[in-house]
Amino acid sequence: MRPSDEAELAEAVRGAGGALRIVGGGTRPVGRPVSGAALSTAGLAGIRLYEPGALTLVAGAGTPLAEVEAALAAEGQRLPFEPMDHRGLLGTEGEPTIGGVVAANASGPRRVQAGACRDSLIGARFVDGSGQVTRNGGRVMKNVTGYDLVKLMAGSWGTLGVLTEVAFKVLPAPEAATTLVLEGLAPEAAVAAMAAALGSPFEVNGAAHLPDGRTLLRLDGFAASVAYRAGALAAHLGRFGAAGRVEGAESAALWVAVRDVAAFHGAAGNVWRLATRPSDAPGLAAKAGGQALYDWGGGLLWLLLPEGTDLRAKLGPFAGHATLVRASHATRATIAPFPPEPAPVAALSAGLRARFDPRGILNPGLME
Amino acid sequence: MQMPVPNPAVLDRRDWLVARLQEVLPADAVIHDPAETRAYECDALTAYRCPPLAVVLPYTTEQVAAALKVCHDAGVPVVPRGSGTSLAGGAMPTADSVILGVARLREVLEVDTLNRAIRVQAGITNLAVSGAVEEAGFFYAPDPSSQLACAIAGNIAMNSGGAHCLKYGVTTNNLLGVTMVLMDGTVVELGGPYMDAGGLDLLGVVCGSEGQLGVVTEAWLRILPKPEGARPVLIGFDSNEVAGACVSDIIKAGVLPVAIEFMDRPCIRATEDFAKAGYPDCEALLIVEVEGSGPEIDEQLGLIRQIAAKHAPVEFRESGSEAESARIWLGRKSAFGAMGNINDYMCLDGTIPVSALPFVLKRIKEMSGEVGLDVANVFHAGDGNMHPLILFDANKPGDLEKCEAFGAEILKLCVEVGGCLTGEHGVGIEKRDLMTVQYDPADLEAQMRIKDVFDPRWLLNPAKVFPLAASDTRRAAA
Numbered sequence: 001m002r003p004s005d006e007a008e009l010a011e012a013v014r015g016a017g018g019a020l021r022i023v024g025g026g027t028r029p030v031g032r033p034v035s036g037a038a039l040s041t042a043g044l045a046g047i048r049l050y051e052p053g054a055l056t057l058v059a060g061a062g063t064p065l066a067e068v069e070a071a072l073a074a075e076g077q078r079l080p081f082e083p084m085d086h087r088g089l090l091g092t093e094g095e096p097t098i099g100g101v102v103a104a105n106a107s108g109p110r111r112v113q114a115g116a117c118r119d120s121l122i123g124a125r126f127v128d129g130s131g132q133v134t135r136n137g138g139r140v141m142k143n144v145t146g147y148d149l150v151k152l153m154a155g156s157w158g159t160l161g162v163l164t165e166v167a168f169k170v171l172p173a174p175e176a177a178t179t180l181v182l183e184g185l186a187p188e189a190a191v192a193a194m195a196a197a198l199g200s201p202f203e204v205n206g207a208a209h210l211p212d213g214r215t216l217l218r219l220d221g222f223a224a225s226v227a228y229r230a231g232a233l234a235a236h237l238g239r240f241g242a243a244g245r246v247e248g249a250e251s252a253a254l255w256v257a258v259r260d261v262a263a264f265h266g267a268a269g270n271v272w273r274l275a276t277r278p279s280d281a282p283g284l285a286a287k288a289g290g291q292a293l294y295d296w297g298g299g300l301l302w303l304l305l306p307e308g309t310d311l312r313a314k315l316g317p318f319a320g321h322a323t324l325v326r327a328s329h330a331t332r333a334t335i336a337p338f339p340p341e342p343a344p345v346a347a348l349s350a351g352l353r354a355r356f357d358p359r360g361i362l363n364p365g366l367m368e
Numbered sequence: 369m370q371m372p373v374p375n376p377a378v379l380d381r382r383d384w385l386v387a388r389l390q391e392v393l394p395a396d397a398v399i400h401d402p403a404e405t406r407a408y409e410c411d412a413l414t415a416y417r418c419p420p421l422a423v424v425l426p427y428t429t430e431q432v433a434a435a436l437k438v439c440h441d442a443g444v445p446v447v448p449r450g451s452g453t454s455l456a457g458g459a460m461p462t463a464d465s466v467i468l469g470v471a472r473l474r475e476v477l478e479v480d481t482l483n484r485a486i487r488v489q490a491g492i493t494n495l496a497v498s499g500a501v502e503e504a505g506f507f508y509a510p511d512p513s514s515q516l517a518c519a520i521a522g523n524i525a526m527n528s529g530g531a532h533c534l535k536y537g538v539t540t541n542n543l544l545g546v547t548m549v550l551m552d553g554t555v556v557e558l559g560g561p562y563m564d565a566g567g568l569d570l571l572g573v574v575c576g577s578e579g580q581l582g583v584v585t586e587a588w589l590r591i592l593p594k595p596e597g598a599r600p601v602l603i604g605f606d607s608n609e610v611a612g613a614c615v616s617d618i619i620k621a622g623v624l625p626v627a628i629e630f631m632d633r634p635c636i637r638a639t640e641d642f643a644k645a646g647y648p649d650c651e652a653l654l655i656v657e658v659e660g661s662g663p664e665i666d667e668q669l670g671l672i673r674q675i676a677a678k679h680a681p682v683e684f685r686e687s688g689s690e691a692e693s694a695r696i697w698l699g700r701k702s703a704f705g706a707m708g709n710i711n712d713y714m715c716l717d718g719t720i721p722v723s724a725l726p727f728v729l730k731r732i733k734e735m736s737g738e739v740g741l742d743v744a745n746v747f748h749a750g751d752g753n754m755h756p757l758i759l760f761d762a763n764k765p766g767d768l769e770k771c772e773a774f775g776a777e778i779l780k781l782c783v784e785v786g787g788c789l790t791g792e793h794g795v796g797i798e799k800r801d802l803m804t805v806q807y808d809p810a811d812l813e814a815q816m817r818i819k820d821v822f823d824p825r826w827l828l829n830p831a832k833v834f835p836l837a838a839s840d841t842r843r844a845a846a
Contacts (some may be wrong), residue, residue: 047826051721051722051723052722053616053617053619053620053722053723054616054619054721054722054752055619055722056721076619076622099578105564105569107564111563111564112563115537116563118535118565118569118572119540119541128814132810132814133810134810134811134814135807135808135811136767136786136811136815137614138786138787138806139721139786140720140721140751140752140753140786140787140788140791141719141752142529142533142538142719142748142750142752142753142791142792143536143719143788143790144527144529144576144790144791144792144793144794144795144800145788145789145790145795145803145806145807146803146806146807146811146812146815146833147573147576147577147815147818147819147833148527148540148572148573148575148576148577149573149814149815149818150511150572151540151569151571151572151573151575152568152569152570152572152573152818154569154572155564155568155569156568156569170624171624172619172620172621172623173622174622175622178405195482195483196483198484198593199481199482199484199505199506199593199597200593201505201593201594201596203660221787222664222667222668224664224667225660225661225663225664225667228661228663228664229661229664232661275562275563275564275566276478276562277483277485277560277561277562278482279482279483279485285457287587294730296563299483299562299563300563310792319560319561319562320560320562320566321566321567331837338566338567339566339567340384340569342552342556342557344554344555344556345556345557345558345567345570348570348821348822349567349568349570350557351820351821352568352775352817352818354820355817355818355821356814356817367567367568368410
């Protein structure tokens, strides 16, 4: 099914006889495998409103991400949260949609400064599991009118409703960007360097440590300001060794690789994503074994592990949570891809699903 | 203001309830003497008052849970209260309710500058959070103007903003986790000292839920390194429209100031009389603040000067020192006090798209003439969060009602141009009955479903946020 507008989509959900598999660009097959009739949002495409002077953009959920990014770039603006492109990691093809970005709460390295997708999302329209069209938030960046269902929809992977339209706060794109590169630091030292950088006043908006031992720190903004801060930051981090500098397109390419976890593209094995306290990350990585990519100053840990590894059992309790992002169908059917929740929280999540999707037809089981 | 009829069965069992609460709480944590409960009859929306049945002030999460369980099992409504600074009546009691105050939960539990996070008890004041990390070179970004008094619990309940959210976001963007007690006494943990709480974004729903989903007793907050420096510039214009256009151009140019504040002539005059900050005599002024090192600030202010020049400003005053910066901010920070000095006022909080600023300011002026009540405007222009202050005389019969009706019209205007009823103060009781202006019944139904899940009996802060007619059946069924 490929409805061409919101009313048709609502009709399709109302008329559904069984499970629906919600598809945007089909580039992010994450979670428990879902069976059911495919319902595509691709027909709900197009930028509905873009006011550069108000830093706001509204688009149909099926709008290709590339179209949104091109429109923003033409006005010297960008999405603040640098959404990850999952295609390389998951070996998928197709065109990522802005609705899919929201459903996955896909966020990149700039998370440390600009927040996640959910932090830039200011409005949403969706069709719930009964086929009811619902609207929440709006197109203004400060809004506390009623409950915030906008954030609830971000990262709900289509299990509470099918997104039809999304609104964002956007930001000016910087004039210049520089990456400082520290070589050969052990994970503990790298996390310490990243903490020192993120705790400095120099507005670091990317801090990653790669499996090859490089530690990357990104600065962007007006050219003179970036030059000043790069010097000041390098001096601030002097005890971690001399920092190399990468500029412009080369710098941008480094961060696309971090964002998309390029280090694990094509490599055999499962890919896990951990959100944790940055200073705990090296210990967790050591305990897990395998290759590690640290983003968000260590707060986001990507691990490459042998197929079928039950990482949660291996790590035991820790501050944070682990998601199995890439694994075979069989593994994803046996090891819960999404982190299990403590009983009282699980009861709340189940309660919300029962209210928003009483028939249990929207991507059923995907997040369980 | 219509409130639900107090439940006579609850009123009759007051003494029994107090005894039950005394069994589970320390003696000084239960207040039931009417002379003392009077202190909790209202918050900062002082036009509406109602003493509660009793007040509890627990010392621990466990005591909060025990008190809630007693009330839950007895079917008694509970109104959570931070510091009572809500401008929307978010903490206003009903006669059959117990006030649950978090004022005794004020400890800093863990400072983790390495991971840029702090864990606090929720009754701590907003400013005390920054105070706890200041020496280490950090601060907590959301800065509501009541920050000296307001509690983090209330900030989370209302998703509070402040003057600097254009750059740093509001409470929800700086909240990492909470310990929260549900109405039935269940304690839940959401998120923690890491980014992205995991699972469905329940933390995002709890923030801004106006104390209707649970009582937050502890919070993990994100802290940020202090900038090297900050400096404001004051720009005067001879029309509101031109000032509004300048705001839009600054944003488009790629500068991201930490604050862009706007004041119109009535507000400038009142603050000049009151605070004597030396503001120019003009129709509108902007205070734009940027951050960074000295040269970075110079560069940004240079750009802002170029942009402003295209709008023929009548004044461009760049701060050259700490003292001059303080002077530029003095009038803005005194604005509410100044207005209070000349009159009673009602402070609105609607947000509009920045592009609609000139039109909305013009319409408010026209409406003000028609109604016969003066309006002063002072607000966060960068994000479109307006604060029209309607002046009225509380001692004049009918003036409050006239003012409220006028306020409602202004908020409807905000919604008409694509904005919303409240940008940072919350709905409370104040804007409860206007919710249908912004949301269709289906949209409200979706929100009320959330409360059904967290608080099935609708006992927590029950008569707020949703129009009484919309929540009637649910509250009655409880």
